[in-house]
Amino acid sequence: MSVVxxxxxxxTRGSGDTIDLTPSIQRSLAxxxxxxxxxxxxxxxxxxxxxxxxxxxxxxxxxRDALExxxxxSREYKHHLRWQDxxxxxxxxxxxxxxxxxxxxxxxxxxxxxxxxxxxxxxDTTPRQRRLILxxxxx
Amino acid sequence: MSVVxxxxxxxTRGSGDTIDLTPSIQRSLAxxxxxxxxxxxxxxxxxxxxxxxxxxxxxxxxxRDALExxxxxSREYKHHLRWQDxxxxxxxxxxxxxxxxxxxxxxxxxxxxxxxxxxxxxxDTTPRQRRLILxxxxx
Amino acid sequence: MSVVxxxxxxxTRGSGDTIDLTPSIQRSLAxxxxxxxxxxxxxxxxxxxxxxxxxxxxxxxxxRDALExxxxxSREYKHHLRWQDxxxxxxxxxxxxxxxxxxxxxxxxxxxxxxxxxxxxxxDTTPRQRRLILxxxxx
Numbered sequence: 486m487s488v489v490x491x492x493x494x495x496x497t498r499g500s501g502d503t504i505d506l507t508p509s510i511q512r513s514l515a516x517x518x519x520x521x522x523x524x525x526x527x528x529x530x531x532x533x534x535x536x537x538x539x540x541x542x543x544x545x546x547x548x549r550d551a552l553e554x555x556x557x558x559s560r561e562y563k564h565h566l567r568w569q570d571x572x573x574x575x576x577x578x579x580x581x582x583x584x585x586x587x588x589x590x591x592x593x594x595x596x597x598x599x600x601x602x603x604x605x606x607x608x609d610t611t612p613r614q615r616r617l618i619l620x621x622x623x624x
Numbered sequence: 625m626s627v628v629x630x631x632x633x634x635x636t637r638g639s640g641d642t643i644d645l646t647p648s649i650q651r652s653l654a655x656x657x658x659x660x661x662x663x664x665x666x667x668x669x670x671x672x673x674x675x676x677x678x679x680x681x682x683x684x685x686x687x688r689d690a691l692e693x694x695x696x697x698s699r700e701y702k703h704h705l706r707w708q709d710x711x712x713x714x715x716x717x718x719x720x721x722x723x724x725x726x727x728x729x730x731x732x733x734x735x736x737x738x739x740x741x742x743x744x745x746x747x748d749t750t751p752r753q754r755r756l757i758l759x760x761x762x763x
Numbered sequence: 764m765s766v767v768x769x770x771x772x773x774x775t776r777g778s779g780d781t782i783d784l785t786p787s788i789q790r791s792l793a794x795x796x797x798x799x800x801x802x803x804x805x806x807x808x809x810x811x812x813x814x815x816x817x818x819x820x821x822x823x824x825x826x827r828d829a830l831e832x833x834x835x836x837s838r839e840y841k842h843h844l845r846w847q848d849x850x851x852x853x854x855x856x857x858x859x860x861x862x863x864x865x866x867x868x869x870x871x872x873x874x875x876x877x878x879x880x881x882x883x884x885x886x887d888t889t890p891r892q893r894r895l896i897l898x899x900x901x902x
Binding site for chain 2: 764765766768803805807808809833834840841842843844845851854855857858859861862863865896897898900
């Protein structure tokens, strides 16, 4: 068993921008040479999340719409009293979905479904530079 | 440290069907002989999720009802424009709850609470055959 | 690679009490001497959750308010028919947010963002004694 750390850097447009990370993660996995184990995908920061979905424009919009109903951008958030940065809804959504996902791999391949992609959703209000941490444990 | 992969196959009735997976996972853990580590429980697919709850009919219904309010089945989802399969709400709910859970085990036992079960919730609209991946890392 | 188990015991006030666990977890990590790997943070029980957020009073309140809208305390829950303990909303919220989080560490440090803390949210209706399980896998 060993541990391999990889990072993936990318830009987002914010505002619910949803990035398919599956090809980058699969490439990092192939490069590290491990065959069986888990990849933990983690986003540092408190306004973005990691989950899986069928990454097609309809689901991406439907998910964003559901979170807009649950934590509307236009509400008054108490967080705004602290920083005046207007991203209270981003914080609520990110805490709700979570920053992390752990995915098994076998024979060097992620055990995803055919129509299942690993995505980062950036809930912040402006474009951001993001760094994803991959912690690969396996043999 | 070593890695052991196990799968659990089962049928669901869809429509929020909530299956208690704890006995199957505990049995897989006992079979593999590892004593301390983590089990990552992962469901391939984009319309089902894994979480924990007190698995009794009341909580099962309450959780389904809360998700029905948050992402109602009867809404128009943009995903429907792509596949016409009427399961837009299933995709939204599954992305929200997530496909994966990692649980510690010590002395060969999952560190669950007394009233806490590991469940799969199948949000899809029809009965499905599901396969769960268990990735057990430990010693 | 090795596995180290640590526990953290603490009291909560219930009712959405949100505890910053980051210093305790970082201390457990430093004590165990491992440099690279993952920490799985798991709360036994079905009425509390683990996630990350910017731990400041505004976000803490905003998150609690959003969950109160999604699963209001005052609703009739079917769970109440079983136990009459009035915490149906606690069960729904805990299943929604989830009991577990896996966080990478490198060079002995959690890979958190600057404004990102690991929190336990206790959704139960009364003060509780809680035990958190840390399963540290690494080298």
